[in-house]
Structures are given as C-alpha cells and as structure tokens.
Amino acid sequence: MKAGGPELEWLDGGITAVPGIFAAGLHGGIKPTPARDLALVYSSVPTTAAGVFTTNRIQGAPVKLSRERLRAGVAQAILASSGCSNVCTGEQGLRDAREMTDVVARELRIPEARVLVASTGIIGRYLPMDRIRPALPKLVKALSPQGSRHAAEGIMTTDSHPKEAALRVEIGGRPITLGAISKGTGMIHPMMATMFCFVATDLAVARDALQAAIRRAVTGSFNRISVDGDQSTSDTVVILANGLAENRPLTRGDRRLRAFQQALDALTQRLAVMQVRDGEGATCVIDVQVRGAKSRRDAEVAARAIANSNLFKTAMAGRDPNWGRVMAALGSCGVAVAEDRVGVWYGDEQVAAGGKPRDGVRWDRVKAELAKPDIVVALDLGLGTGHDHVWTCDLTADYVKINTGTS
Amino acid sequence: MKAGGPELEWLDGGITAVPGIFAAGLHGGIKPTPARDLALVYSSVPTTAAGVFTTNRIQGAPVKLSRERLRAGVAQAILASSGCSNVCTGEQGLRDAREMTDVVARELRIPEARVLVASTGIIGRYLPMDRIRPALPKLVKALSPQGSRHAAEGIMTTDSHPKEAALRVEIGGRPITLGAISKGTGMIHPMMATMFCFVATDLAVARDALQAAIRRAVTGSFNRISVDGDQSTSDTVVILANGLAENRPLTRGDRRLRAFQQALDALTQRLAVMQVRDGEGATCVIDVQVRGAKSRRDAEVAARAIANSNLFKTAMAGRDPNWGRVMAALGSCGVAVAEDRVGVWYGDEQVAAGGKPRDGVRWDRVKAELAKPDIVVALDLGLGTGHDHVWTCDLTADYVKINTGTS
Numbered sequence: 001m002k003a004g005g006p007e008l009e010w011l012d013g014g015i016t017a018v019p020g021i022f023a024a025g026l027h028g029g030i031k032p033t034p035a036r037d038l039a040l041v042y043s044s045v046p047t048t049a050a051g052v053f054t055t056n057r058i059q060g061a062p063v064k065l066s067r068e069r070l071r072a073g074v075a076q077a078i079l080a081s082s083g084c085s086n087v088c089t090g091e092q093g094l095r096d097a098r099e100m101t102d103v104v105a106r107e108l109r110i111p112e113a114r115v116l117v118a119s120t121g122i123i124g125r126y127l128p129m130d131r132i133r134p135a136l137p138k139l140v141k142a143l144s145p146q147g148s149r150h151a152a153e154g155i156m157t158t159d160s161h162p163k164e165a166a167l168r169v170e171i172g173g174r175p176i177t178l179g180a181i182s183k184g185t186g187m188i189h190p191m192m193a194t195m196f197c198f199v200a201t202d203l204a205v206a207r208d209a210l211q212a213a214i215r216r217a218v219t220g221s222f223n224r225i226s227v228d229g230d231q232s233t234s235d236t237v238v239i240l241a242n243g244l245a246e247n248r249p250l251t252r253g254d255r256r257l258r259a260f261q262q263a264l265d266a267l268t269q270r271l272a273v274m275q276v277r278d279g280e281g282a283t284c285v286i287d288v289q290v291r292g293a294k295s296r297r298d299a300e301v302a303a304r305a306i307a308n309s310n311l312f313k314t315a316m317a318g319r320d321p322n323w324g325r326v327m328a329a330l331g332s333c334g335v336a337v338a339e340d341r342v343g344v345w346y347g348d349e350q351v352a353a354g355g356k357p358r359d360g361v362r363w364d365r366v367k368a369e370l371a372k373p374d375i376v377v378a379l380d381l382g383l384g385t386g387h388d389h390v391w392t393c394d395l396t397a398d399y400v401k402i403n404t405g406t407s
Numbered sequence: 408m409k410a411g412g413p414e415l416e417w418l419d420g421g422i423t424a425v426p427g428i429f430a431a432g433l434h435g436g437i438k439p440t441p442a443r444d445l446a447l448v449y450s451s452v453p454t455t456a457a458g459v460f461t462t463n464r465i466q467g468a469p470v471k472l473s474r475e476r477l478r479a480g481v482a483q484a485i486l487a488s489s490g491c492s493n494v495c496t497g498e499q500g501l502r503d504a505r506e507m508t509d510v511v512a513r514e515l516r517i518p519e520a521r522v523l524v525a526s527t528g529i530i531g532r533y534l535p536m537d538r539i540r541p542a543l544p545k546l547v548k549a550l551s552p553q554g555s556r557h558a559a560e561g562i563m564t565t566d567s568h569p570k571e572a573a574l575r576v577e578i579g580g581r582p583i584t585l586g587a588i589s590k591g592t593g594m595i596h597p598m599m600a601t602m603f604c605f606v607a608t609d610l611a612v613a614r615d616a617l618q619a620a621i622r623r624a625v626t627g628s629f630n631r632i633s634v635d636g637d638q639s640t641s642d643t644v645v646i647l648a649n650g651l652a653e654n655r656p657l658t659r660g661d662r663r664l665r666a667f668q669q670a671l672d673a674l675t676q677r678l679a680v681m682q683v684r685d686g687e688g689a690t691c692v693i694d695v696q697v698r699g700a701k702s703r704r705d706a707e708v709a710a711r712a713i714a715n716s717n718l719f720k721t722a723m724a725g726r727d728p729n730w731g732r733v734m735a736a737l738g739s740c741g742v743a744v745a746e747d748r749v750g751v752w753y754g755d756e757q758v759a760a761g762g763k764p765r766d767g768v769r770w771d772r773v774k775a776e777l778a779k780p781d782i783v784v785a786l787d788l789g790l791g792t793g794h795d796h797v798w799t800c801d802l803t804a805d806y807v808k809i810n811t812g813t814s
Binding site for chain 1: 462463464465466492494495496497499500529530531532533640717721722724725727729730731732734735737738739741744746747759761762763764802803804806807808811
C-alpha cells in the first residue's frame, strides 16, 4: 500500500493458492444447521510456523494447546471448528482439543504435535465429541488443492460469507505466493477478536523472522479493526511457511524481508477490512484517522475511543455527520486534547475547526462522503506529529438482533 | 440501604419538597417540539453550594462557567436548558452562557455570580439566544414551590419521563429534607454521563463537608451506572444547602454527617437507578456484582467491563443466560483472573463453577431471575475480598433507533 513497495499481484482463491497447501471443510454436527463447521488446512511438507493469539486472560483450550505446540516452530496442519468455542470447559476441554488433533494426525500420518487447533462459537459448552469424532476422517479425505472456500466456510460463525485472499509477490527474484482464509465479524476489538486468520506461503523463512513478521502484520491489520469493542477468548492467527519456493531461506535482518512484510501486511489488511465490512449488522466501513496527536500512542488511543463509541457508530448508521459525538469520545479517552485546536473532517470536507463549527461547510460534500461504502473520518489534534488509524463499522439495529438470539 | 442507617421517609415530589426551594420549567424555543427546554431552580436565600462535573477533557461552556462560580461556595439558582449543550462553541458559547445567567440574575435581583448554568443536548451548535433571551423572564415568573416536575421536564433529552425524588431524615434531632431532579438516559458511562442531578436541602452545612458528601454520593450512584459506555461533556451534579432547617451547622468531622451521607446516598442512588431503568431502549436494570477480586479496584474494573460489554448487554436483551460473554468481558479487562476459580450466578442460581459449566443448574430459577425488571448477575473471582458493583441495562434495537436519527 505504501509507495515504493513491491508489486503485488492479487490472485483468485485463498489459502490453497499456495503450492503444497490443501484444505477442506464440511458439516460435522456442531452447528444445529447443516452448515460446514469443521475446517482443515494441511501442508504436504512440514512448515515453519508462527502465530499470535488472544490476550484475553480467559483462553480457550484450543488456544492453550496451539500456543504450546507452536513453541517448537513446526506445524503441518490446522484443524478448526465453529459453533462451539471449547472455552471455559476445564480439563475436559483440553482432553477434547487433544483428541481432535490426535484423530487428524493419525489419519494424516503425521505427529500429533504438528497439528494446531482452533475453535470458535459459544463459550461454556463442551464440544459434541460423539459427532465430531467420526467426522474427522471424512474431513481428512476431503482435503483438496481447491479446498480453500470450503475451509473458509467451515470457520464461519456470524459471518455472512467466507473470506479468503491470495497474492503473488517477487521476493529476491522469485515469485512467492501468500494465501489466507479468515473469519470474524463480532466480538471484534482492539486486540484482535473472535477471529481466525490462517495464512500459508511457500516462502522459506526462519522461525523468528516469521514470528516477527506475523506479529507486525497483525498490529497493522486485525489490531486496527473494531466492530463492537468486545474481545474474544479464541483469537488465533497462524502462518505456515512450507518453503516449497525453494528460495534461499530468509533470516532476521535479511533485506528481502521488507517485501515479504509488505505483502503480508497487504494480505492481512485486506482480510481485516473484509471482516469489518461484514461486521454484524454493518452497512459501512469507517476509517477513523487521527493526526496531530502528541504521540503515536495518543493517536491510537483516540482513534480506538472514537471507533468504539456506540454513539458515534449509531450516528454513522444514520449517516449523520454529528461530529459532537466524535469530540465527546475524544475528550473522554484520556489523551492530551486542546479543545480550541481540534479539527474534524468527513472525507476531505472540514466540519469543525478550532474546536467549534466551521463556517462555510459544503454539506453536499459531507453527504457524498457519507454515501460511500468506505468513509473516512479524520481528526487533527493540532498538538504534534503522532498519527494512527482504526477501521470500524456502524452500529445498527441488526447488530442487536444478531446478538440477542437466545443460545 | 445499609443496616443501622437512619430512617428515611420518602416524600412525594422532588426538589421543591425542600423548604425555600422554588422551581420552574417551560418551552423556550430550543427544542423543535413544544416540549419544555428551560428549567430554573431557586432558593429564597443564598445557599452553600458544591458540585461535581464531567471529567471529559472537552467540556461545555456551561460546565466551565459553573465550575468557576462554584469556587466561591455560594449559589442561589441553577439555570438549565436542554436540546443544545453549548459544547464546542468557543468564546461565543461562553458569552451565551454568561448572558443567560445575567438575564436570570437581573430578574431575580441577585448577583449573577450566584447563578449556575447547565446545558444538555447536541454538541457543536450555538444556542438560539434570540429565542432564549425573551423566554428567561417568563421562566423566572413561573417559579413555584410546586415547580419540581416542570423543571425536571425542562432538562429532559431522550428521557421518557421526568425524574425526581425527595426524602426526610432526622439529623441531630431535626427533620431535614432533601429533594432532587435528574436527567440522562444515554451517553451514560463510568464517570457520570450526559446527566444532570440538582439536589437541594434545608440543612445548614459547611462548604467543605458538603463538597465531600456530594462527591462521595456521586461515586456510589452516578459513577456506578452505565448505559452505553459513552461519557458526556456536560455532566453536572450540584447540591444547594440553604440552611432553613436552622440546625447547628455541620462541619467536617461532625458525627451527624453520617446520617446526612446515608440520606444523600439513598437519594442519588434512587435517581441513578431511575436513569438506568429509563436507559435508551432499555427493558431491564442489571446489577453486575463482582466479589472475591484481588482488590476493590479490580472488582470495579471487572464490573464495569461486563456492564459495558455490548455482547453481554445484547444477550441480556434476549434474556439469554450466556455466561460465556461474561467470562470473555472479564478476561479482557486486565484484572487478575484465575479461570478455574471463577463462579457466575444469575440471581441466587449458580451457572458456572471453577470456570466451567456447573452440573445441576436449575434453569427454571435462572429464567425466573431473568424475567425480573431488576436482574442480579454476580461473579466470584475466588482470589480475595475485593468487591464492587455497577448498574447497567440491556442493549436493544431501540437504543440504536434512538441514536440513529439524523440531527
């Protein structure tokens, strides 16, 4: 996205666009409907693996198990399920998560320690193992080099459609492919959300460089989106690098890492914005941009406060340029603010200057900005050079309806 | 409310139940409808006065002016308006606020420094002074010892009904009256909200003792409610003590202050719960109680996190005992949590123990609790003796509808 970056060629398909990556998704009896609720991603060869998980202090059994297994830095498969998160399920939950990976490992004839697991859905329920157990061999049999979409469907909860993306980028003179699937449209908050993103690449790269790259990509993508301010107990981002591109492996400090980082950033940001656009009940994506803050951290805190304000988000649902609600959220978030220096813009049109209404606002331009599917709301605090941004969506009555259903 | 407290006799009426207190409310042309939008509270004699204001860094002109005037500790009238908050209005806003108090002071023949002012409504608009100016003398003429309800109506914005309360309590052998009006059902958050509460009493009490008492009362009432997690730029709580009870004045350290504090706490808590019950779109009041935390502060942070979780609040709108959302909010708020020690209750019925589903839950009892207008959701963190609570309400599609209307 930045000037001077490598050329990115977007591809059709998702995670299986990557050589050696197979995927599958099917209905295993977790969801009450016949929708797919199991997904599997598999690499034909062992991969270097890295991941980022929820910072919630309550963490699901799958998060605990995958985090532990990722310490070795090697993985070959990711098993995911939707409909029941296997969170707040104690020892039984850990046994269930382990058994799921055992069955899959046996079918794939790989060590169980190379199978990661992720589950999303309702908290505080045990997995229906009687139904899952016999479905897993079928899931392994369904693995296909065109299986990305089925896997993307298998991890959906309140998503209205599956999310996948893939791109090709030249790194050190070689074409490298990155592909991913993701999910998550509610409980989306600062530090990730009930969201999964599974990324694969055929790049050969060292473990620590891969871990640093995925962490940095998450910071600029899934940690910059907000749907409802709630944080999940199951957030999982995993990247598998199988090295089938046979490039000279990238290690920390390698200059080729810059192009890889930019490609990974672009891929994860595309999926992150897809998630916000599909946010529960959302009708628009809003990029809340704060500049002129005392520090980058201040800009981030302010952008998050506005992006999470129910009053700002409901105003946006009504396409109402009620910048007073922006000011109220700004003033309450604790960062340095000089009221008489604050400017507010909708798109390119400034509506407030020096902390008060600006004369001669061209409201037709504000209206045109608000009619777009991607709206920019920008603030200049007039105090320094700190800037940051957060993507959010509007808050509609549909969000409430989606989340009110009895469990 | 606590055992051993003084006997409280609840009275009909509101702030004008207090001897020497007059009030009025009428339509002055701020709101587009013919609803009352101006309110005045007046004491026939000068009063000791104290107040608590919003902590938002963006503060309305009325807040700035009243805060300054309260430094003297003497006041005799509170002028309030609704429909336009006079926030983010720069120097013009300050001039307007001052002019409003000047007109009222002249009509009342008191020094303008004794008139406090408070405005609530949309941010970033100038007050329609051309319409307000001629309405103010009429407002003064309308002052009446039965005017509490009209004044309570004059401060309403999205409130569905006016809020007032009064009580009598014996302090040092003398009957003392306290009366109040309040407003505010949205932008209600931790540190107060778009909320006003004006309290009057005929007690004779020193300024510093009064200030300490109102601050303590606010901590346990308006700072323990949450509707939408948004914080206003105009929050104002003011107490006027006119001394007409002719008691020996209470000063700091006086043992009689205990009874006064308990009466003031009961009055402000009653109004605070009224506000939550009238929360925008709300259908129930939920008392989120946290005990067993490592510290009181941890308990407060946890209770607030749950009370502000959109997912918890939408679940409650569906009367869904989805305690997983309680756990997710708890885990994300940063306080010390040991997952395997957490218990969750709806009313008296425990649904989770040791961080997982409890066997033998009597779901009919949970259902009965959820059918009440006042629901208790309690957590025991099992780590210490810290406890606190926050009142909140559910989040319904009506909240969104109320806040989506274009301004």
